[in-house]
Amino acid sequence: MGNVQEYKCPCCGGAIHFDSAIQKMKCPFCDTEFEMEALQGYDEALNQEQSDEMVWDTSAGSEWGEGETNGLRTYQCQSCGGEIVGDESMAASACPYCGNPIVVTGQFSGALKPDFVIPFKLDKKAAKAGLMHHLSGKRLLPKVFKDQNHIDEIKGVYVPFWLFDTEADADIRYRATKVRTWSDKNYNYTETSYFMAGRSGSIGFTRVPVDGSTKMEDDLMESIEPFDFKEAVPFQTAYLAGYMADKYDVSAEESIARANERVKRSTEDNFKSTVTGYTSVTTEQSSVRLHDGSAKYALYPVWILNTTWNGKQYRFAMNGQNGKFVGDLPLDKKAAQTWTIGLSAVFAAAAYGVSWLLWLARII
Amino acid sequence: MKRTGSKLIGMAAAGLLAVSAFSTVVYAAEGFSSEYERFLDTAYLLSDAEQDEITELLDELSERQKMDVTIATVNNLDGYSSIEACADDLYDYCNFGYGPDRDGLMFVISMEEREWHISTCGYGITAFTDAGIQYVGGQMLDSLADGDYAQAFRTYAACCDDLIDQARAGHPFDEGDAPRKAMSPMVPLICIVIGVVLGVAVVQGMKAQLKSVRKERAAANYVRPGSMNLTGKQDLFLYSHVDRVKKETKSSSGGGGGSSTHTSSSGTKHGGGGGKF
Numbered sequence: 001m002g003n004v005q006e007y008k009c010p011c012c013g014g015a016i017h018f019d020s021a022i023q024k025m026k027c028p029f030c031d032t033e034f035e036m037e038a039l040q041g042y043d044e045a046l047n048q049e050q051s052d053e054m055v056w057d058t059s060a061g062s063e064w065g066e067g068e069t070n071g072l073r074t075y076q077c078q079s080c081g082g083e084i085v086g087d088e089s090m091a092a093s094a095c096p097y098c099g100n101p102i103v104v105t106g107q108f109s110g111a112l113k114p115d116f117v118i119p120f121k122l123d124k125k126a127a128k129a130g131l132m133h134h135l136s137g138k139r140l141l142p143k144v145f146k147d148q149n150h151i152d153e154i155k156g157v158y159v160p161f162w163l164f165d166t167e168a169d170a171d172i173r174y175r176a177t178k179v180r181t182w183s184d185k186n187y188n189y190t191e192t193s194y195f196m197a198g199r200s201g202s203i204g205f206t207r208v209p210v211d212g213s214t215k216m217e218d219d220l221m222e223s224i225e226p227f228d229f230k231e232a233v234p235f236q237t238a239y240l241a242g243y244m245a246d247k248y249d250v251s252a253e254e255s256i257a258r259a260n261e262r263v264k265r266s267t268e269d270n271f272k273s274t275v276t277g278y279t280s281v282t283t284e285q286s287s288v289r290l291h292d293g294s295a296k297y298a299l300y301p302v303w304i305l306n307t308t309w310n311g312k313q314y315r316f317a318m319n320g321q322n323g324k325f326v327g328d329l330p331l332d333k334k335a336a337q338t339w340t341i342g343l344s345a346v347f348a349a350a351a352y353g354v355s356w357l358l359w360l361a362r363i364i
Numbered sequence: 365m366k367r368t369g370s371k372l373i374g375m376a377a378a379g380l381l382a383v384s385a386f387s388t389v390v391y392a393a394e395g396f397s398s399e400y401e402r403f404l405d406t407a408y409l410l411s412d413a414e415q416d417e418i419t420e421l422l423d424e425l426s427e428r429q430k431m432d433v434t435i436a437t438v439n440n441l442d443g444y445s446s447i448e449a450c451a452d453d454l455y456d457y458c459n460f461g462y463g464p465d466r467d468g469l470m471f472v473i474s475m476e477e478r479e480w481h482i483s484t485c486g487y488g489i490t491a492f493t494d495a496g497i498q499y500v501g502g503q504m505l506d507s508l509a510d511g512d513y514a515q516a517f518r519t520y521a522a523c524c525d526d527l528i529d530q531a532r533a534g535h536p537f538d539e540g541d542a543p544r545k546a547m548s549p550m551v552p553l554i555c556i557v558i559g560v561v562l563g564v565a566v567v568q569g570m571k572a573q574l575k576s577v578r579k580e581r582a583a584a585n586y587v588r589p590g591s592m593n594l595t596g597k598q599d600l601f602l603y604s605h606v607d608r609v610k611k612e613t614k615s616s617s618g619g620g621g622g623s624s625t626h627t628s629s630s631g632t633k634h635g636g637g638g639g640k641f
Contacts, residue, residue, distance in 0.1 A: 010602045032603045041600040140570045171596070186611055193604035197597075204591030208583045222580040265582035270592055275599075326576040340567045348559025355555060359547050 007039045008046070010194065045173055045198050053289040054260045058252035060162060061112030061297035071237060072108035075244075077101075082215050084157070085245040087237070096155040096244055097215050098313075099306050111247050114235040116163075116298040118227055120156055120243060120320045127154045127303035130318045130325040139339065142332040145309055153306070156320060158240065158299035159221060160212035160248035163229075164205070164259040166293035170267045171200040172286040176278035195278065199271040205263050207296070210255035212248035216302075217315070218258065223326040224319040227300050231321065235299065245299060252295045264288045395430060400458040402426060403517075407437035407475050414514040421521045429528045431487060432460040432468030435517055440476035447474050448636055451483035452628030461485055466632065471500075471520055473508065473641070480508065481638030484623070489635035491531035492524075493623045495539040497637035500524065508641035539621035 007016045007025065014029035016039065025034040071087050079100035085108055095102045122130075128151055135146050174197040181190050207229050211221040233239075268283045275281045301320025306313060309330055316327030402422040405415055418435065426433050436454050444450040451472040455461070461468045465486030473480045480501060484492045492500070500523045507516035527537045623635040 032605070034603050035601075038600055038602050041598070042602060045598070045600075134576075138570070138573050140567070140574060167591075176599075183611065187608040188611055189606055189608045191604055191606045194602045196600045196602055198600075199594065199598075200596035201592065201594040203593070204588035205583055205586050206588045208586045217577075219579045220577050223577045225580060226585040259583075262580065262583035266584050266587060269582055269584065270587060271594070274594055274597070328577050329574040331571060331574055336567055336571065339570065340563050342563075343566050344556075344559045344563030346559070347562040348556045351555040351558040351562075352552060355547070355551050359551075 007043055010034075010039075010042050010196065042196055045196060048171070049173075049285060050171060050287040050289070052260075052264065052287055054256070054263075054293075055290060056164065056166070056252075056256055056259075056293035056295060058162075058256065058295045060252050060295035061115060064113045068113070068237060069108045072240070074108045074247075075102040078103065080215075083247060083249075085240065085247055086243070087241050094153060094155075096157045096304050097306060097315075099153060099308075112297055114160070114299045115296045116229075116232040117158065117235045117239050118229070118232045118298070118300050118321055119239050120301040121231070122303070122318070122320055122323055124154060124156070124303070126323060127156070127305075127318050127320075130303070130323055131305060131316060134316065134325045134327065135329070138329060140332050140336050141329050142309075142335075145330055151305070154303055154316075155305070156243040157302050157304055158243055158245040159216050159302045160246055161209040161221075161298050161300050162212050162248070162250075162252045162255045162259075163207040163209055163296040163298050164256070164263075164293065165207060165296070166259075166263060166290045167202060167204050168263060168267050169200075169202050169289045169291070170271060170286065171198070172268055172271050172288075173198050173284045174272060174275050174281050175284040176275055176281045178277075179279040196284075197275045197278075197281070199274055201271065203267055203270055205266070208259045208262055209298075209300070210258045212250045212252075212255060212297070213246045214249050215246060216304075216317075220315060220317050220326065221302070224302065224317050224324050227319065227321055232298060239299075243301075248297070252297070256295075260290070263290065395462045396426070396432065400460070402432065402434040402460075404434070404436040404454075404458075407439045407473075409437050409475075409513040410517075411514075418514065418517045418521075421518065425521055425525055426462070426468070429525065429532075430462050430467070431491075431528060432462055432466075432470075433521065433524045433528075434458075434460050434468065434470045435520065436470060436472045437513070438472065438474050441474050447472060447477065447479045447481040447638060448483065448626075449629065450474070451481045451636060451638075452626075452632070452634045453630065455483050455485060455634070456628055456630040456632050462487075469524070471517075472638075473513075478641055479638060480504075480641055482636050483628075484635040485632060487531075489623050489625055489633070491528050491536050492635065493536055493538045493621060494635075494637050495621055496527050496537040497635075498639070499537060500527065501637070501639050505639075505641055 009016050009027040009030060009032065011032045012027060012030040014027055016025050016027045016034065019026035022033065025036060025039055072085055073087070075084050075086055077095035077098060077100055080095060080098040082095050082097045084096065084102070094100065131151055131154065135141060176195040176197045178193045178195065179190060181188065183189060209225065209227065211218050264286065267288050268286050272281055272283065303318040303320050305316045312330065314327060314330065316325065318325045401419055403415060403419040410418065422433050422435065438450065441447060441450050451470055454472060455470040460466065460470060463486070467486035467488055469482055469484040469488040469492055471480065471482050482492065482497045482500065500520060503523050504516040504519050507519060530537050625633050625635045628634050
């Protein structure tokens with residue numbers, strides 16, 4: 001007796017057997033019929049599946065040279081406990097995260113020396129202009145919020161980022177469909193054909209950034225991406241003059257998960273773009289294996305402003321390099337209500353006007 | 365044909381006699397070759413008083429409009445294959461019509477078949493388009509169905525008056541002229557729903573402006589340019605499904621309006637149309 005080969009239905013997952021009447025494979029559960037070759041190919045692809053393999057070398061940053069940190073001081077916020085780094089001449093005395101006073105706690109020590117820094121390119125004036133622009137043209141923003149902003153407290157902070165380089169090998173299986181429609185005298189027909197599209201190959205990523213500070217929300221930092229690494233320079237303490245710097249408190253190892261997530265997603269997206277000629281393409285299964293992964297430690301320039309309004313904290317951030325300004329804003333619920341009612345009335349009236357014209361023109 | 369023709373004249377004459385006994389008005393007006401009453405109630409649908417009223421109404425209207433506006437009621441088609449042929453022959457044999465073109469029209473209802481028909485002739489063909497005839501029939505339909513024939517005939521006279529006026533003014537009633545049914549009360553409701561949906565959508569858009577912090581989905585900005593290398597590619601057809609949906613049957617609308625004509629057994633050109641009641 002030969003081996004009894006059992007196939008899984010690509011449509012519903014049930015076990016399929018050969019239907020001798022139609023000389024085809026047929027799923028007893030969903031009644032879908034298959035060519036033998038299709039099932040064999042699908043089965044092979046299923047058997048070749050590999051799991052993800054994401055290994056990195058995370059030895060980023062370097063040790064500080066002797067005397068290099070002499071001019072650096074550590075400051076601590078009395079309120080939120082945030083620890084930041086500045087040079088000894090730093091004028092600011094408020095915590096960039098919560099706005100409360102900060103005090104010098106002593107000579108800077110410990111932590112790694114960043115590999116790179118992207119110096120601030122936009123000054124405080126630009127940051128203020130960015131905020132004003134960010135607040136303008138938003139009809140549902142409470143008016144008082146604009147007026148009550150302590151715009152002068154906007155601060156330039158160097159935020160620690162881990163930058164990940166990697167090569168990715170991928171085997172991805174996509175489920176694709178083609179839809180064909182036609183009609184005869186009595187019926188409209190829609191034929192949906194299902195395909196398996198397998199893609200394998202490699203792709204490289206450079207300097208995928210992951211925020212290394214717990215004080216900075218990851219989504220806020222990802223929102224002001226991208227930073228242009230071409231303008232990065234090897235780190236020197238001189239760049240910190242006049243600005244604050246945050247020390248990383250999330251290690252490179254801990255940051256990898258986020259980098260992996262983004263790399264995997266991008267790999268799937270990129271190979272998906274080679275699956276063409278279909279009506280829809282969805283990723284069914286993917287195996288992404290990383291190699292030659294390495295991490296670097298860099299400081300990126302960010303302008304941040306914290307505001308408390310109606311008991312809730314709002315934090316704005318501006319990319320200190322390209323000026324991209326983000327920050328969620330409060331909603332004026334009453335204005336939203338007024339607008340909803342007003343606009344609904346206007347649109348309803350317009351719709352009625354149009355239908356009346358259509359009625360006159362005998363279209364409806 | 366001759367036989368049935370004379371039979372009809374017999375019918376008509378009977379109607380004439382029945383009517384003329386009570387109607388003393390005799391028209392010998394210019395252009396009309398009036399031998400028969402304009403209202404021939406051979407099915408005896410109306411009371412005597414109503415017969416007089418309708419006859420007077422039709423006479424006045426016909427005189428004024430210089431067109432024979434006539435009505436005949438029959439019990440059955442009496443050997444005629446269609447009510448159209450019956451109506452045409454009645455009109456022709458009664459010698460209705462004004463002037464050389466025999467301008468006019470005749471409304472015939474046959475009680476057994478419960479059919480009505482309007483036969484037009486001469487200028488009547490121009491004035492009463494197919495759509496116009498259906499309009500007149502539609503106006504009468506309720507009264508006919510209820511058995512209120514006198515009211516139906518009053519409506520007929522009024523509609524004919526209007527349609528002839530309209531035709532004389534240069535625009536015969538045709539497709540698209542039918543008075544519109546009022547807009548469905550659903551329309552304002554639907555408009556309100558559309559308004560609310562759009563209003564909420566726009567406000568949602570305005571709310572979305574307030575939110576600018578969101579996670580990056582992927583790392584598209586950090587793909588090393590030109591680093592992508594596709595080494596394996598396999599596209600395999602698995603299976604297909606066919607769904608079919610029954611088409612909605614749409615009744616096709618007729619041609620571009622106007623009046624359709626045919627030639628009656630006596631060789632006269634008639635227009636006309638009709639229906640059931």
